[in-house]
Amino acid sequence: xxxxxxxxxxxxxxxxxxxxxxxxxxxxxxxxxxxxxxxxxxxxxxxxxxxxxxxxxxxxxxxxxxxxxxxxxxxxxxxxxxxxxxxxxxxxxxxxxxxxxxxxxxxxxxxxxxxxxxxxxxxxxxxxxxxxxxxxxxxxxxxxxxxxxxxxxxxxxxxxxxxxxxxxxxxxxxxxxxxxxxxxxxxxxxxxxxxxxxxxxxxxxxxxxxxxxxxxxxxxxxxxxxxxxxxxxxxxxxxxxxxxxxxxxxxxxxxxxxxxxxxxxxxxxxxxxxxxxxxxx
Amino acid sequence: xxxxxxxxxxxxxxxxxxxxxxxxxxxxxxxxxxxxxxxxxxxxxxxxxxxxxxxxxxxxxxxxxxxxxxxxxxxxxxxxxxxxxxxxxxxxxxxxxxxxxxxxxxxxxxxxxxxxxxxxxxxxxxxxxxxxxxxxxxxxxxxxxxxxxxxxxxxxxxxxxxxxxxxxxxxxxxxxxxxxxxxxxxxxxxxxxxxxxxxxxxxxxxxxxxxxxxxxxxxxxxxxxxxxxxxxxxxxxxxxxxxxxxxxxxxxxxxxxxxxxxxxxxxxxxxxxxxxxxxxxxxxxxxxxxxxxxxxxxxxxxxxxxxxxxxxxxxxxxxxxxxxxxxxxxxxxxxxx
Numbered sequence: 314x315x316x317x318x319x320x321x322x323x324x325x326x327x328x329x330x331x332x333x334x335x336x337x338x339x340x341x342x343x344x345x346x347x348x349x350x351x352x353x354x355x356x357x358x359x360x361x362x363x364x365x366x367x368x369x370x371x372x373x374x375x376x377x378x379x380x381x382x383x384x385x386x387x388x389x390x391x392x393x394x395x396x397x398x399x400x401x402x403x404x405x406x407x408x409x410x411x412x413x414x415x416x417x418x419x420x421x422x423x424x425x426x427x428x429x430x431x432x433x434x435x436x437x438x439x440x441x442x443x444x445x446x447x448x449x450x451x452x453x454x455x456x457x458x459x460x461x462x463x464x465x466x467x468x469x470x471x472x473x474x475x476x477x478x479x480x481x482x483x484x485x486x487x488x489x490x491x492x493x494x495x496x497x498x499x500x501x502x503x504x505x506x507x508x509x510x511x512x513x514x515x516x517x518x519x520x521x522x523x524x525x526x527x528x529x530x531x532x533x534x535x536x537x538x539x540x541x542x543x544x545x546x547x548x549x550x551x552x553x554x555x556x557x558x559x560x561x562x563x564x565x566x567x568x569x570x571x572x573x574x575x576x577x578x579x580x581x582x583x584x585x586x587x588x589x590x591x592x593x594x
Numbered sequence: 595x596x597x598x599x600x601x602x603x604x605x606x607x608x609x610x611x612x613x614x615x616x617x618x619x620x621x622x623x624x625x626x627x628x629x630x631x632x633x634x635x636x637x638x639x640x641x642x643x644x645x646x647x648x649x650x651x652x653x654x655x656x657x658x659x660x661x662x663x664x665x666x667x668x669x670x671x672x673x674x675x676x677x678x679x680x681x682x683x684x685x686x687x688x689x690x691x692x693x694x695x696x697x698x699x700x701x702x703x704x705x706x707x708x709x710x711x712x713x714x715x716x717x718x719x720x721x722x723x724x725x726x727x728x729x730x731x732x733x734x735x736x737x738x739x740x741x742x743x744x745x746x747x748x749x750x751x752x753x754x755x756x757x758x759x760x761x762x763x764x765x766x767x768x769x770x771x772x773x774x775x776x777x778x779x780x781x782x783x784x785x786x787x788x789x790x791x792x793x794x795x796x797x798x799x800x801x802x803x804x805x806x807x808x809x810x811x812x813x814x815x816x817x818x819x820x821x822x823x824x825x826x827x828x829x830x831x832x833x834x835x836x837x838x839x840x841x842x843x844x845x846x847x848x849x850x851x852x853x854x855x856x857x858x859x860x861x862x863x864x865x866x867x868x869x870x871x872x873x874x875x876x877x878x879x880x881x882x883x884x885x886x887x888x889x890x891x892x893x894x895x896x897x898x899x900x901x902x903x904x905x906x907x908x909x910x911x912x913x914x915x916x917x918x919x920x921x922x923x924x925x926x927x928x929x930x931x
Contacts, residue, residue: 433612436913437906440868442616445902448890449620525737529872532739533887548740552876555747556758563747567740575735582731 320587331583337576344391354382356389356542365554368561375561377550379540383561386542387569393543394573397454398523401461402516405523408462409469410505410512416470417477418500427474431467439464443526447535457536461526465519472515476508510588518581521574528570544570598921606914613906618662621899622655671903672896674889681900685882689904690775691762692874692881696866698778698797699804703862707809708855711816715824715851716843726813733810738869742803742876749799757795759877767792800877808865815858819851856920863912867905 344351354372360380368375374383416427434442446460480486481504489503528545530536537543539550544566551563637645646652650661665672671681714726742759749756762777763769770780770789778797781790823829824847832842871883878884882901889897 429608429612432609433616436609436613436910437616437902438864438867438909440864440871441902441905444871444886444890445617445620445898448895448898521735525735528737529739529868532737532872533875534891545737545739548737548743552739552743555743556751558747558751560747560751563740563743567737567743570737571735571740574737575731578731578735 317587330579331586334576334579334583337572338580341391341395341573341576344388345395346392348388348391352382352385352388354385356381356386357540358382365559365562367559374565375559377547377562378554381540383547383565386547387544387566390542390544390547390566391569391573393454393537393541394524394528394545394570397458397461397527398520401458401465401523401527402520404458404462405465405469405519406512406516409466410473410508413470413473414477414500414505414508417474417479418481418504419496420478424474427470431470434463435467437464440526440529443530444533444535447530452535452538454536457527457530460530461523464526465523468519469512469515472511473508476511477504480504480507514581514585514588517577517584521577521581524570524574524577544573599918602914602917602921605917606910609910609913610907613903613910614663614666617899617903617906618659620902621895622658666903671900674897675894676889676892681896684885684897685900685904688880688882688885691879692870692883694776694778695797695800695804695873695879695881696870698801699808699866699869700862702801702805703809703812703866706805707812708816710809711813711855712820712843712848712851714813714817715820718821723817726817730810730814733806733808733813736806737872738803738807739872739876741806742800742873745799745803746876756799757792759799761878761880762793762796763789764792764796796877800873800879803876804866804869804873807869808862811858811861811865812855815855816851819854820847823847823851853920853924856916856923859916860913863909863916867909 349356358381360376363372363376363380364378366372366376366380372382372384374387377383377386412423412427412430416424437445443457443460443464446463447456450456450459477500485507486499486503489499494502527536528543528548531543531545532549534546534549537546539546547566548563548570551559551561551566554560554562643652650658653661669682671685673680674684677684710722710726710729714723717723746756746759750758757764767789770777770784770786770793773780773783777793778790781787781793824843829842829847832846833839837846870881871887873879874881874883875887882904886898886901889895889901
């Protein structure tokens with residue numbers, strides 16, 4: 314643990330931006346957990362007297378067409394956006410890591426089936442496939458999670474397969490097998506934990522993409538429904554007012570979205586530097 | 595050469611089969627009953643059953659699949675529920691708008707990303723390298739619909755140098771006669787400079803938004819691959835032999851470094867085709883993405899399915915093209931095949 318910390322400190326001093334990303338991440342976590350408690354106004358409370366007011370001291374981010382406080386809505390939306398992204402990344406990890414490890418370890422038909430499945434998904438432009446899946450499964454938030462997990466699945470499966478394949482002949486795996494562990498136990502107890510660091514990097518790298526994808530889907534009207542606060546749908550609502558100059562309705566949720574994706578992308582790069590110095594760019 | 599082309603074509607067949615199966619499955623997952631939807635709210639059960647039989651929904655899944663394949667082979671993608679128009683014709687008439695936008699965005703992205711990546715690698719650690727890192731990280735972090743809206747606000751509302759974000763051409767200009775379907779090319783062919791200028795102005799903001807989003811992987815890959823090649827022995831030899839730095843970078847290093855960049859184009863197209871939908875929504879661009887989004891809003895499923903299938907087939911074809919170009923650029927691949 315100590316050398317890892319020292320290495321982390323070295324990476325942070327080499328690249329202070331990663332430190333910034335960790336700070337941002339903490340901020341988003343706080344907003345996600347305590348957002349509803351911290352919000353100065355009720356995010357769903359409309360007030361027609363205060364509609365379309367620009368940012369002021371009372372309403373930091375201004376108000377939208379129904380007079381709702383945009384700052385509160387952006388803050389509260391953090392939880393929904395991050396939950397969708399976390400849930401889809403975890404789901405993609407579970408599906409991808411398990412099938413990928415099995416494919417890499419066992420080879421044979423398992424490998425062919427998983428490989429074919431991943432190839433088929435990758436044959437689609439990913440956002441388009443996600444649109445089709447949500448449209449088919451129904452317009453619900455849970456289906457955004459499923460669609461985002463499915464389009465991320467091949468990335469996890471491929472990395473897990475390659476890493477497991479390298480390790481199947483390794484000494485510690487052979488030792489585990491020789492001491493009488495069943496195949497399932499070897500895969501789950503020895504191969505999988507060993508590739509976890511790489512999978513963690515993969516997860517943080519795909520988090521940003523998952524947030525973008527989910528927000529994109531809700532921007533075109535899939536998944537999250539008004540009046541729920543979510544960054545993508547808030548930008549979509551603000552889009553109607555851009556041409557008449559009410560910029561704040563779209564700008565603040567869009568900026569929050571951008572910052573979150575930016576944070577996770579930097580975090581992913583930073584984590585990769587810590588775990589795998591060779592891939593540093 | 596022909597052998598290379600054929601061997602690449604064969605690899606695309608499983609992808610196409612997979613794509614067709616998945617798009618077929620997507621309709622069958624549809625929770626609602628399309629027949630009931632088609633018949634309307636006041637329909638009797640008998641009317642619904644009739645429509646179900648007409649749509650072929652009363653048959654078994656394998657039978658339906660065979661019927662679906664038959665429809666596809668005759669170019670029939672079904673009809674839109676809300677307009678009654680056949681989906682295939684609607685998509686065909688809208689495809690040039692999307693293709694023009696996507697191609698201009700691609701050209702922009704390549705034109706910016708590759709010089710930026712090469713410069714960042716040659717001048718590693720300087721300000722241009724940092725600029726490259728910032729541009730690539732910011733580029734993938736910017737939601738494309740948000741960039742588009744920001745551009746529309748700044749350039750249309752504040753600066754008033756861009757036209758309103760509403761379609762391919764100003765209402766006062768008439769579209770050029772239909773030769774290729776690309777307004778830029780058609781207006782030039784007919785010598786209509788006013789239309790060309792109008793179309794270019796409409797195209798600029800959406801194309802730039804898409805280019806910013808998709809140039810990141812290209813710039814990153816160009817930089818990484820140039821760095822790897824510049825560090826290799828044959829470059830050291832070339833330098834030691836006293837070749838001009840320009841020759842070393844462009845004739846020796848770039849030629850080798852471009853190979854992984856071509857592979858990255860596959861991912862770039864995946865980004866572009868997805869971003870296409872969002873950008874078309876923001877700029878009211880009359881392409882297939884906007885068509886699909888409008889259909890989604892009215893739960894009109896045939897256009898969405900047709901759209902997903904068209905995009906996937908296009909994407910497989912583009913990947914095929916990339917593979918083929920790769921074979922042309924890299925003689926080793928040609929020798930292997």
